[in-house]
Amino acid sequence: MKQWARGPRVDEPGALTVVRELAFVELIELLEFSHLRLDASAQGSGTAWVGTQEWQRRIEGESSAPGAVYVCTTLDALHDAVLAPEHAELKIDMPTQSRVRLRTLSTRQGASQACLRVDLQALIRRVLVPASAPAHLFELVKHVVMTRLWVEVARV
Numbered sequence: 001m002k003q004w005a006r007g008p009r010v011d012e013p014g015a016l017t018v019v020r021e022l023a024f025v026e027l028i029e030l031l032e033f034s035h036l037r038l039d040a041s042a043q044g045s046g047t048a049w050v051g052t053q054e055w056q057r058r059i060e061g062e063s064s065a066p067g068a069v070y071v072c073t074t075l076d077a078l079h080d081a082v083l084a085p086e087h088a089e090l091k092i093d094m095p096t097q098s099r100v101r102l103r104t105l106s107t108r109q110g111a112s113q114a115c116l117r118v119d120l121q122a123l124i125r126r127v128l129v130p131a132s133a134p135a136h137l138f139e140l141v142k143h144v145v146m147t148r149l150w151v152e153v154a155r156v
Contacts, residue, residue: 016075018055018100019128024067027127027141031148035115036082038104048106050088051114055100059156062132069141070156072126075100081123082116090116124149128156 029035038051059070084090089105127145129138142153
């Protein structure tokens with residue numbers, strides 16, 4: 001499955017729609033605690049990077065994780081919704097046309113967090129559930145999301 005994330009067709013870079021695959025547990029953490037997990041920075045890399053997170057312009061292939069869902073947002077919303085951790089600097093860049101990368105850089109020794117706080121209302125535009133997921137998972141995701149946000153939950 002290769003599908004572009006549906007979004008506004010505007011030529012401005014901030015209007016680009018991006019998606020992130022999340023395990024169901026990560027979706028619940030996001031909805032309940034307004035936290036997005038960071039992927040740990042490589043140990044011994046000689047940098048002060050705390051962690052990174054990759055967002056894609058499109059959904060590529062079938063999800064490798066059972067129960068995975070996709071959270072959709074825009075580049076502008078990502079900038080507005082993600083809150084920089086205390087004693088860390090947040091960097092958002094686009095290393096390729098198909099990827100958006102969030103990175104946190106520690107501004108002091110030992111000040112690392114494994115997650116980013118976000119404004120849910122500003123961040124989440126849609127939630128997508130793979131078509132291969134069981135119907136009961138789709139209904140569960142739809143119920144959980146709709147109790148917290150008024151956004152579309154759809155199958156892809």
